[in-house]
Amino acid sequence: MKITTVLQVCVAFVLCSPRAVAGSPVDCPGQDTAGTSCTISIEKLLERAVQHAELIYRFSEDSKLMFDEMLISYGMNLHIPEGTMCAPKTVPVPLSKSEIQEISDKWILHSILILAQFWIDPLVEVQASLESYENVPSALLTRSKWISTKLMSLEQGIIVLIRQILGEGSLALEGPEQTSDRFVSSSKLETVRRDYSVIYCFRKDAHKMQSFLKLLKCRQIDKENCSLF
Amino acid sequence: MRNSGAVLILSFIAKLISQAAGVSAPGKPRLTSCRSPEKETFTCWWEPGYDGGLPTTYALYYRLENSETIYECPDYRTAGDNSCFFNKNDTSLWVNYNITVVATNALGKNISDPVEVDVAYIVQPNTPENVTAVVVDEDQGPFVRVSWEKPRTADTRSGWITLQYQLRVKQKKDKEWEEYDAGMQKYYNVFSLHPDKEFMVQVRCKPDHGFWSEWTQTTYVKMPDYIPRERSLWIMITIFSVFIVLILTWTLNVKRNSVKLCLLPPVPGPKIKGFDKQLLKSGKSEEVFNSLVIQGFPPTIDYDDLLVEYLEVYDNEEQELVLDSKDLSEDCMKSKSPSDCDSGRGSCDSRTLLLEKCMVRREGSRRDQHQYSQHGETSWASTESSECQGLEPGSPEFSDGRVKTWPVVFSSPQPHHHYQVEAVKPVYHSVPEILNHSSPHAMPTNYQNLHHQDIQQQEGRFGKPACRHSQSYTHFNLDGLDTPAPGVSPSRSLEYVEVQRVNLENMLLLRPLSDQNREPEGSDYAGEDYSKVKEVTSNNILLLQRDTSHQCADDYSQAGQCTTQQPPHPCKPVIYQSHSGMPQEGMRVMGNGYVDTTVLMPSY
Numbered sequence: 001m002k003i004t005t006v007l008q009v010c011v012a013f014v015l016c017s018p019r020a021v022a023g024s025p026v027d028c029p030g031q032d033t034a035g036t037s038c039t040i041s042i043e044k045l046l047e048r049a050v051q052h053a054e055l056i057y058r059f060s061e062d063s064k065l066m067f068d069e070m071l072i073s074y075g076m077n078l079h080i081p082e083g084t085m086c087a088p089k090t091v092p093v094p095l096s097k098s099e100i101q102e103i104s105d106k107w108i109l110h111s112i113l114i115l116a117q118f119w120i121d122p123l124v125e126v127q128a129s130l131e132s133y134e135n136v137p138s139a140l141l142t143r144s145k146w147i148s149t150k151l152m153s154l155e156q157g158i159i160v161l162i163r164q165i166l167g168e169g170s171l172a173l174e175g176p177e178q179t180s181d182r183f184v185s186s187s188k189l190e191t192v193r194r195d196y197s198v199i200y201c202f203r204k205d206a207h208k209m210q211s212f213l214k215l216l217k218c219r220q221i222d223k224e225n226c227s228l229f
Numbered sequence: 230m231r232n233s234g235a236v237l238i239l240s241f242i243a244k245l246i247s248q249a250a251g252v253s254a255p256g257k258p259r260l261t262s263c264r265s266p267e268k269e270t271f272t273c274w275w276e277p278g279y280d281g282g283l284p285t286t287y288a289l290y291y292r293l294e295n296s297e298t299i300y301e302c303p304d305y306r307t308a309g310d311n312s313c314f315f316n317k318n319d320t321s322l323w324v325n326y327n328i329t330v331v332a333t334n335a336l337g338k339n340i341s342d343p344v345e346v347d348v349a350y351i352v353q354p355n356t357p358e359n360v361t362a363v364v365v366d367e368d369q370g371p372f373v374r375v376s377w378e379k380p381r382t383a384d385t386r387s388g389w390i391t392l393q394y395q396l397r398v399k400q401k402k403d404k405e406w407e408e409y410d411a412g413m414q415k416y417y418n419v420f421s422l423h424p425d426k427e428f429m430v431q432v433r434c435k436p437d438h439g440f441w442s443e444w445t446q447t448t449y450v451k452m453p454d455y456i457p458r459e460r461s462l463w464i465m466i467t468i469f470s471v472f473i474v475l476i477l478t479w480t481l482n483v484k485r486n487s488v489k490l491c492l493l494p495p496v497p498g499p500k501i502k503g504f505d506k507q508l509l510k511s512g513k514s515e516e517v518f519n520s521l522v523i524q525g526f527p528p529t530i531d532y533d534d535l536l537v538e539y540l541e542v543y544d545n546e547e548q549e550l551v552l553d554s555k556d557l558s559e560d561c562m563k564s565k566s567p568s569d570c571d572s573g574r575g576s577c578d579s580r581t582l583l584l585e586k587c588m589v590r591r592e593g594s595r596r597d598q599h600q601y602s603q604h605g606e607t608s609w610a611s612t613e614s615s616e617c618q619g620l621e622p623g624s625p626e627f628s629d630g631r632v633k634t635w636p637v638v639f640s641s642p643q644p645h646h647h648y649q650v651e652a653v654k655p656v657y658h659s660v661p662e663i664l665n666h667s668s669p670h671a672m673p674t675n676y677q678n679l680h681h682q683d684i685q686q687q688e689g690r691f692g693k694p695a696c697r698h699s700q701s702y703t704h705f706n707l708d709g710l711d712t713p714a715p716g717v718s719p720s721r722s723l724e725y726v727e728v729q730r731v732n733l734e735n736m737l738l739l740r741p742l743s744d745q746n747r748e749p750e751g752s753d754y755a756g757e758d759y760s761k762v763k764e765v766t767s768n769n770i771l772l773l774q775r776d777t778s779h780q781c782a783d784d785y786s787q788a789g790q791c792t793t794q795q796p797p798h799p800c801k802p803v804i805y806q807s808h809s810g811m812p813q814e815g816m817r818v819m820g821n822g823y824v825d826t827t828v829l830m831p832s833y
Contacts, residue, residue: 054437061438095321097269097389204323207349207438211322214388226387 008167045161046217052154053210059143059150060203066140067199071192073135093208100215108212109162115205116155123148126198129191147202154209165220252282254337258311258330260344264353267382268322268390268436271315271348272308275330278339285334289313294325322349352439354392355380357415357432362450365418373398373450376416377432380442396432397444398422406431425454542739728762 093111094100100108127144130136218226256278265271277287289302302313313328326348330341357377365374375396383390393413397406400423411417411432422428428451431444481488728739761774 057438093323095324096317097322097384098317204347204349208323211349211389214391218387 042161042164043217043221045157045164046213046220049154049157049161050210050213050217052150052157053206053213056147056150056154057203057206057210059147060199060206063140063143063147064199064203066137066143067196070133070136070140071196074192100212105216105219106166108216109158109166112209112212112216113155113158113162115209116151116158119202119205120148120151120155122198123151123202126195129195144199250282252336253279255279255281255283255285255332255334255339257339258287258332258341260328260330260341263326263328263344263346263351264440265320265348265351266353266355266380267384268349268352269317269384270320271346271351273302273313273315273328273344273346274308275311275313275341277311278332280332281334281336283334283336285332287311288331288333290329290331292327293321294327320348323347350438352390352436354383354390354434354436354439354442356442356445357394357434358445360430360432360445360448362428362430362448364450364453366453370420371424371453371455373419373422373428373430373452374416375419375430375432375448377445378415380434383434383436391437392434393437394432394434395441396430398428398430400426400428422452424452427451 093115094103094107123144127141127148130141130144215226258278259276261274261276263271263273273289275287275289277285289305290299291302292299300319303316303319304314305312307314324347326346327343328346329343332339332341357380360375360377362373362375364371375398377394377396379385379392383392385392391413394411394415394417395408396411396417397408398419399406409417409419419430427449430448430450431446433442433444435441732738763772763774766772
C-alpha cells in the first residue's frame, strides 16, 4: 500500500506540474504543488466541465445541421446514418437514465473519459477533410475546429476530476485500436459519408457527455436532492 | 408448371373477387411522431392506412442500431390507439431506434417506412403546471406576476433535463400574442399592461435540445383601474408650462419698452421756461430754482434810501425847465414808443415819464443835478421808453393812461426783465427834478423836500393809480412856477422847500422850509395850492391827500390817512378830485388820486 501511495503521489506530482505549466484547463493558482495535486474545488471543476460539455454539444449540433445543408446543396441525402457508423465502444456506456443512475461515479467518469478520448482523433481528421470540400461554410470549419480544441481540454478536465473524485491515477489510454477505421477514402462520396458519420455520431456522444456530467455534478454537489430513482 | 400456373390463376381470380367485394390489403401505415416527455420513456404514434375493408392489425417493430434483433412494441395501450409506449426499461438514449409499423389484415400486410429515432432528441416535455397570475401593486404602478411549476414528469432537479420557459399574454380582443422568454426561472413579471382590462396568459417549456411543449390552459387576470403614468403626466404639464412662461418672459423682455410705455405712460415734464430738468434730476434743487428766481425779487427795500429828505429844485437858468409843457409834451409824446404797455402798471403816459424822457434826451448832465433815489430797478425803464397805457385793473376809467403826478420814478438803466418777479423790487425813485422855471417869477430854486414817510413795502401788485394826464402836472408845475405859491418866497438861492400840497391843478404848492412857523396842521390856504402828502409809497411815490373841502393843517411831512373817498380825516386834500374811483390798493392812492403806482407795481 505504501508503495502504491508513493507511486500515486509521484505520478500525481509528475502529472500535475507539467500540466500546470502547459496551461491545463485546471488552473493551479500559484500554490506549492510539491506533493499535492492542483486544488480547485470539485464544484468548480464540475461546473467547468459541464459548461464545456454543453458548449461542445451545441456546436456539434450546429455542425451537423450545417453539414446537412451542405449535403443538400450537393444533392446527396445521407441524413439516415447507417447503424455501423457509430461503432459501439469497447466500454459499455450506460444508455439510459436508469442505467446511469445505477452506475457509480467512477463509471460515469470513465465513460466520459472514454468518449472524449475516442473522438479527439476523428474530429481532427474530419477537420482536415472538411477544408478540402467545395462550398463549405466557414462557420462549419470554425466550429469543427473549436470542437476538437475544446474536446481536448474537456478530456484533461475529466482526468483531473477522476483524480480528484476517485483519487486514481491517470487511466491508461487504450490502444490505437480505438480509432475506428482509418480508411483511405477512395471516393469523394465515401469521404463525405465518413465525415458525416463522424459529425453525426459525435453529436450523440457529446450529448451523452453533457448528460453524464450534469448528473455527476448533481450527485457530487447535492447528493440528497438528486433523486436516484 | 401446371401447379404454379394454377396458383397464379387462382390468386388472380381471388384478387378479382376480393376487389369486386371491396376488400383489400391494408394500406400503408405511417409513423407520425415519436415523443419522449422526460427523456426516459417515449411514445410513437402512427397513422393507419386504408384498412382494406377488413379488420387490420398493426404491429410496431423496432430495431436498435448496431443490432439486428427486432423487437416488438411492448405496450400498445398506454398511449392510446395506434401508439406504442416504450417504458424506461425499453428506452435507450443516444441509440437510434429503427421503427416500423406493420399493418396486417386477412388479405395482406403492409409495412410502413422505417423511422430513425434517437430518444435524446425527441424530447417534448409536458406543459408547465399550476400557472398563476396575480396583480402586484407597487408605487410605479401595478403589474402582473405570473408563476408556474415545471411539468411533473421532467426531472430538472438532477439536471437530467434542463427546461426553459416561455409565456405569452394578450387581451381577448387582440390578435397577436405578446411573448416573453422567462429562461429557466419559474416566474415572470409583466409590466405595462393596460388598466381595467382582462388578459390571457399561457406558458410553455422546452428542453435545451428538444421540442416546445404545448401551451398551458389560459389563465385570466384582470388589471385594476389606475391612472397610468400619473407622475410623468404631471412632469409633462410642468415642463410645458415652464416653457410657456419662459417664452412669455422672453417676449416681454424683448418688448419691454413698449410695455413700459403702455403701463407707465411718461409723466409730462415741467415746461417752465428756464427750468432745467437735468438739474432737477441731478438733485440739485437749489440750482434749479435759482434759475427761476429773478434777481431782485421780492424787492428788498432799503428803507433808508426811501427816505428822501429833500427834493432839489434847481432854479437855474442853465437848467431848463423840465417842462415846457406843450413842447415837451409834443416832444415827449413823440418820443413815446408805443410798445410795452404793461397792464399792471399804472398809467404810464405820465408826464413824469415824459419828463424823464425829455430830460434824458436833452442833457445827460442835468442828471447830475438831480437827485435820484434809486432803489433797485423796475420795469420803470420800460415805462419810460414807452407809452404806457396803464390800465388799472378794475378801474377802466383810467384806461386813458393818465399819468401820475408824482414823483417820477426813474429806474436805473438796468436790463428790462420781463419777469414779474422783478417788479417786486422796489422802484427807486428819482425824484424828478422840479425845475423852477427860469422865469423870474419862477419859483425859487428850492429844494423841495418831500418827506417821505416810511413807505410800506409794496407787495405784489400795485394798484394802478390813475394817471393823470401829465398835462395837469405840467400845468401844475408851470403853475407852480408861474404862480408863486403863497408862502413860497421865490428866491434864487437854494433853499429847501416843502411841498405843501398839490392843488387841483396838480400844482405842487411849495413852501420853504425856513418857514418853520407854519402850522403843522394844514391851515386853510387857498386850499387849492396845497396838497397834503398822505404817505410815501415804497416806490417813493408821494401819496397825496385829496380833499377838496378843507385843508389839512397837518404837517406836510406827514401824510395822513386820507383818501379821497374817505374823508374821515380832517385833513383833506385840497386838490380837485379828478376822479372818483380811486383805487384802494393799499390806501396809497390819494391826493389828487394820482399815484403813479406804475413804478411801484411790476408788470405781470
